[in-house]
Amino acid sequence: MSSDTPTPTPVDQEPPRKQSPQDKKMLEKLGQSAITVRNSMADAEAAPLLTDIGYGPEALKNLLDLHDAAVAAVTARQLADGAQSSATKAFKLADKAGRKLFTRVRAAARAPFLRDSAALTALGLSGREPDALGDLFTATDKLLLAAQNPAYAPKLATRGVTPKKLAELKTAIDALREADRLQNSAIAAAPKATTARDQAADAFFAAVNEFKAAANVQLADYPEIRQRLGLK
Numbered sequence: 001m002s003s004d005t006p007t008p009t010p011v012d013q014e015p016p017r018k019q020s021p022q023d024k025k026m027l028e029k030l031g032q033s034a035i036t037v038r039n040s041m042a043d044a045e046a047a048p049l050l051t052d053i054g055y056g057p058e059a060l061k062n063l064l065d066l067h068d069a070a071v072a073a074v075t076a077r078q079l080a081d082g083a084q085s086s087a088t089k090a091f092k093l094a095d096k097a098g099r100k101l102f103t104r105v106r107a108a109a110r111a112p113f114l115r116d117s118a119a120l121t122a123l124g125l126s127g128r129e130p131d132a133l134g135d136l137f138t139a140t141d142k143l144l145l146a147a148q149n150p151a152y153a154p155k156l157a158t159r160g161v162t163p164k165k166l167a168e169l170k171t172a173i174d175a176l177r178e179a180d181r182l183q184n185s186a187i188a189a190a191p192k193a194t195t196a197r198d199q200a201a202d203a204f205f206a207a208v209n210e211f212k213a214a215a216n217v218q219l220a221d222y223p224e225i226r227q228r229l230g231l232k
Helices: 021-042 046-051 059-114 117-123 133-146 151-159 162-218 223-229
Strands: none
Touching: 021 046, 021 059, 021 162, 021 223, 046 117, 046 151, 046 162, 046 223, 059 117, 059 162, 117 133, 133 162, 162 223
């Protein structure tokens, strides 16, 4: 292989997820306010003045705790977004595989009973192939159960619908059920994570803005200190 030949990338490897513009902007605002709080904790000249208005070391530490909780909530929201994307991708793969196998097994199972409408109905093979996910699950369950009947099993086996093939179908559809459950769970978790992020950020900004307002008044005659702390 020549040195200028590009290295192949695994097909199942996803590129790193980028932060949403909203999350990126929120993290920047959180970081900027946290710098002011940390500067306030480290400034020896500002310390006694801030303590006089209730912002001693413990109060400032509480502000940083709120900041850390907000950052964690933003991260959790990003992870929830990524989990939803991954769950949807996994569902699509499972759906494609499950439906493909079901279509093949269904066609083979119908073959020996094309003139036996009662058998087709009993096996869940009459009418059109199910499209809705719930109907697909119902049809599969019906086929798997009825296929165990001695009246149908031998004829099914002659067309390749053996217990082994039916077990493969069950495995594929069970995987699809689980992928559907995980996708629904991830979809439900995403808005909850967004709400938690917004609540945590709001709590921090409300507290830190109150601190900044009080500090600006207290340090009105100390422009150098306000500049060092990052206050306006």
